[in-house]
Amino acid sequence: MSTDATPEYDHEELGLVAGLEIHQQLDTATKLFCDSPTTERDPDEADRSITRRLHPTKSELGELDDAAMEESRVDREFTYLGYDTTCLVEEDDEPPRRVDEEALSVALQIADLLDLSVVDQAHVMRKLVIDGSNTSGFQRSILLGQAGEIETSEGTVSIADLMLEEESAKRVEETDDGVVYSLDRLGVPLVEIGTGPDIRSPEGAREAAERIGMLLRSTGAVKRGLGTIRQDVNVSIADGARVEVKGVQDLQGIEDIVRGEVGRQAELLEIRDELRERDASVGDVSDVTDVFADTESSVIRGALDAGGKVTAVPLFGFDGLVGREIQPDRRLGTELSDHAKRHGAGGIFHTDELPAYGVTDEEVDALRDAVGADPADAVAIVAADPETADLAIEAAAERAETAVEGVPEETRGANDDGTTRYLRPLPGAARMYPETDVPPVEPDPSDVERPELLDEKAERYTEEFGLGAGLAEQVAFGQRFPLFETAADRGVDPTFAASTLESTTTEIRRDGAPVDALTDDHFLALFDLVEEGDLAKEGVPEVLTTLAERPELSAAEAVEAAGLSGVSEDEVREAVVEVVERNADQIEAEGMGAFSGLMGEAMGALRGKADGEVVSDVLREEIGKRS
Structure with a gap:
């Protein structure tokens, strides 16, 4: 809402x-x-x-x-x-x-x-x-x-x-x-x-x-x-x-x-x-099935044809108030309906909204006559099987009585739009009693250490690992901060580890990768491959995506599956030279000013197989030869 x-x-x-x-x-x-x-577990696994x-x-x-x-x-x-x-x-x-x-x-x-x-x-x-x-x-x-x-x-x-x-x-x-x-x-x-x-x-x-x-x-x-x-x-x-x-x-x-x-x-x-000003009250419940014997209302007709009946309760002095909105798209009548639904009814009809739903003016007048309701009064009805109709209209009548008293204490459920619906009365102390099968325990607070708060952790990451404030907060408040600390302790570059765990996983999730399938072992093995030079950092998103989609693979197998096995410096130079020669006119005109644009083209040609720093060095060298 x-x-x-x-x-x-x-x-x-x-x-x-x-x-x-x-x-x-x-x-x-x-x-x-x-x-x-x-x-x-997945319910299908039951x-x-x-x-x-x-x-x-x-x-x-x-x-x-x-x-x-x-x-x-x-x-x-x-x-x-x-x-x-x-x-x-x-x-x-x-x-x-x-x-x-x-x-x-x-x-x-x-x-x-x-x-x-x-x-x-x-x-x-x-x-x-x-x-x-x-x-x-x-x-x-x-x-x-x-x-x-x-x-x-x-x-x-x-x-x-x-x-x-x-x-x-x-x-x-x-x-x-x-x-x-x-x-x-x-x-x-x-x-x-x-x-x-x-x-x-x-x-x-x-x-x-x-x-x-x-x-x-x-x-x-x-x-x-x-x-x-x-x-x-x-x-x-x-x-x-x-x-x-x-x-x-x-x-x-x-x-x-x-x-x-x-x-x-x-x-x-x-x-x-x-x-209270109207001296309102709730009348007695009655059977008004005869009023709707020839009804063309599909809801009521369906209930009667299935052997059901229509029950009603007069709400003296309630006219115009049952239909009054108390939350967006929810009225006092909705509250009455919530109580009726608890007993299996589809809901209620009330005279603040009738004639409607196939109920005619004549049926509304006959309904008022049947329960002794004047124009200043309202009437609520339920159409259902006999047992449900009786229970539901009684529940609606009880809720109407509490409307005269004010706001009832109760338990309500949150709706997606920010409104609420009735669930049940508030529970009381009568619902608690001792468990006889489990002995008491004597907790000792001295046995546990006070954990570091997440905001304190973010500050420490900035000071200890040199992370930017935003990235430090992302990691500290994220789900994988224990993994980040493990990686940093193993000598992985902290900024690379943090950005992989937060930024990279967010990016590939947006692209549809099932990142929840990634385990700590996947990340640590991936970090090892990068540290050992077997995978360029630029290839990490593609390998993580492969691992997320095929979590049974090892990190090394995912590199192979993604086609990102490392390339030699000669292969890097060959790819860079192709890019340089393809853009010879631009280099002649701009010299080293062409570097940024060609760098992206060279990295794209190598598809993350080579480290960006290696590609950068070779590209600068080749541009220098031609300018």
């Missing part, structure tokens, strides 16, 4: 309060509670699947979590894809093993960077999860640290806690029966970092997330790429309510989501005030 399309609000006047929850996968060898690798149905359970206090209860009303089955690396722990057929030491060590480094107080003894807890994303029906979570802080340009942001958790299973697809998940991601170590409610602007939320992300990457032990880090944003305004928006994928998205949620809550409060 473009911020230009969003109305401007005075965030200070509205009393904006925001906090973040950052979820970051750790780049460890094995998973948090078993020895399976943390490598992502060699088996299991199917489960999950149900909510009571906490040790005998309470049921509201979010879990609502999720359980949606009748779905869950299918899990397993691989040759999937173990019994991931399938929930064996108890979890002890906490992974590597994951614990990285998490303690992160705790140090966030100035957190580490707990003396860490206990594994079970967090109830009923959406199918864990085969066991719960996620294992460990509180490691509390009471930290980070500094931003808008002031200190407190860090409430650091959790070490197991990642959920990866959603592959939704089917008519339920959801298909992949078990390759389930159990990957994950840290969850929660800030205090100290953020007061959209820009401040983005800056805090950026700072935390930099600290996480400074460990050199977090996964990178799409889906490996997720940001949830908690937003509220004065007289509004705490709303958790899940699944924000990027930093700009955080800023847009905060702005959009402020606007949504402000609009909902204005709707609340108007509803």
Whole structure:
């Protein structure tokens, strides 16, 4: 969503309060509670699947979590894809093993960077999860640290806690029966970092997330790429309510989501005030199938012909407000529809948008008569199979009732356009209970070293290796800074190594090369060939492209495959002489002024087979002979 399309609000006047929850996968060898690798797999590689149905359970206090209860009303089955690396722990057929030491060590480094107080003894807890994303029906979570802080340009942001958790299973697809998940991601170590409610602007939320992300990457032990880090944003305004928006994928998205949620809550409060002035209320649900017995609306006709029915709820005093926009292209009616969709309905129709969709004026009048609605009232309807229609209209009615109260506390999902949609109620404490299969651990922060921050690393690269500030920052904040340091320690020219790892890989990626297939060994072997004179620097992009497309090759084999085997000085001179003789008139007229243009032509003729300095020396010599 473009911020230009969003109305401007005075965030200070509205009393904006925001906090973040950052979820970051750790780049460890094995998973948090078993020895399976943390490598992502292609679902097509799955060699088996299991199917489960999950149900909510009571906490040790005998309470049921509201979010879990609502999720359980949606009748779905869950299918899990397993691989040759999937173990019994991931399938929930064996108890979890002890906490992974590597994951614990990285998490303690992160705790140090966030100035957190580490707990003396860490206990594994079970967090109830009923959406199918864990085969066991719960996620294992460990509180490691509390009471930290980070500094931003808008002031200190407190860090409430650091959790070490197991990642959920990866959603592959939704089917008519339920959801298909992949078990390759389930159990990957994950840290969850929660800030205090100290953020007061959209820009401040983005800056805090950026700072935390930099600290996480400074460990050199977090996964990178799409889906490996997720940001949830908690937003509220004065007289509004705490709303958790899940699944924000990027930093700009955080800023847009905060702005959009402020606007949504402000609009909902204005709707609340108007509803109260009208003494609005929600009536009883009723069956209005007879009203649409002869309808030509394709949606309603399709539901009725399939044995369904139409249910309705009168919204007294709601006329004109159900269709009021609260976010771009989203209205109060959209909120009601989101709740109805949770129970399998395609959505709702309401009288603020009717007649439309094949529903006639006469049917709208008959609908109002059937439920006792006046012109000042609105009516919402659902057409679906009988069970779905009943559940969906009840859900829509409940959401309409909360509109009279104001802004409901809830969990929402981030949309790609910067708006949000309803997911479920906010979870409560009833979803947590102790894990009995894993003993407590006693973390020792003194066992880990504080990592160098990425901005400090960039400064060191400039001072120690002579890199330009821009290139130093690219390398330090990139994914391959450990590889850069290894190459520099082996005597590779630092500027050449840095530009290859960052600039060259970016260039060939833009040209379509699958650079993610390149390994550290590919780069180091390539650097060795250049240092030994077996490959000209000018040939590096072509060889890297070959390796990316055929990663099974060695660097030397890729040089051969790219046709870039080294040439002798005699062959270089022969190629240069051809270029010089072809451009004899230009040399006679310009002398050494022709050098730059002919240099490019000579390098092109040699196709990266010769070092640029050698070609330059020979070219200058040959031009000198003729001028």
